[in-house]
Amino acid sequence: MATGVKPRVKVPKSAAAGDTITIKTLISHKMESGQRKDDDGNVIPRSIINRFTADFNGQNVIDVTLEPAISTNPYFQFEAVVPESGEFTFTWYDDDGDVYETTKKISVS
Amino acid sequence: LASLTGLPAFANQTEEAIAALTGGAEIGEGVITIDAPEIAENGNTVPISVDAPGAAQVTLYADGNPLPAVATFTFGPLSASRSASTRIRLAGTQNVIAIAKMEDGTFQKAQANVKVTIGGCGG
Numbered sequence: 001m002a003t004g005v006k007p008r009v010k011v012p013k014s015a016a017a018g019d020t021i022t023i024k025t026l027i028s029h030k031m032e033s034g035q036r037k038d039d040d041g042n043v044i045p046r047s048i049i050n051r052f053t054a055d056f057n058g059q060n061v062i063d064v065t066l067e068p069a070i071s072t073n074p075y076f077q078f079e080a081v082v083p084e085s086g087e088f089t090f091t092w093y094d095d096d097g098d099v100y101e102t103t104k105k106i107s108v109s
Numbered sequence: 110l111a112s113l114t115g116l117p118a119f120a121n122q123t124e125e126a127i128a129a130l131t132g133g134a135e136i137g138e139g140v141i142t143i144d145a146p147e148i149a150e151n152g153n154t155v156p157i158s159v160d161a162p163g164a165a166q167v168t169l170y171a172d173g174n175p176l177p178a179v180a181t182f183t184f185g186p187l188s189a190s191r192s193a194s195t196r197i198r199l200a201g202t203q204n205v206i207a208i209a210k211m212e213d214g215t216f217q218k219a220q221a222n223v224k225v226t227i228g229g230c231g232g
Contacts, residue, residue: 020189033198035175060185062193069171069179071154071196078182079189 011104033068051093057086123172136216143207145221152225158194164209173203200228
């Protein structure tokens, strides 16, 4: 159902072991709140991304539950520690059952 | 006489949601902070940051929205700081409230009032 959903994430390419890094994520999504009405006065049904997770090498960084009050194109910024080189996995879960996933590698020295 | 209470229309709903979260436990203040603009011109996208050292989980509420719940952040083992930023919708001038469940099981609260020029819930 959801079209043109495009995840974007910003992760540093490298870091020192144990460093704190800042991660920014954005996904294009209309986040229809279920509160709006169309021209005929009918409620437009809710259609949002309801969960976002970030993991590094299988360990969780953050797990977010989203409600309709999150703005269009949900944006999150948070911090992670990276104990070793590896890969971040970012996952978004849509109300319609779609799952969007993107990964980013980071080399740790 | 309802006007005597002076509360936003959805404030009670928020209080109920917070009571459901904490199970009625006492809520402390002063440990966590919430960063929000004093005035938001556009209620469709209001930047909010929360910093909650020692928190396992933080839930955000907007007490003047038709649905007060905004988001819940659960921090995992690789979370560096118990902080996060996002952008939220506010239907009008109201309080944004953060309730943190700390690692020791106690609760902490922070609150910020945001004046909204143009509401963000469509309509």
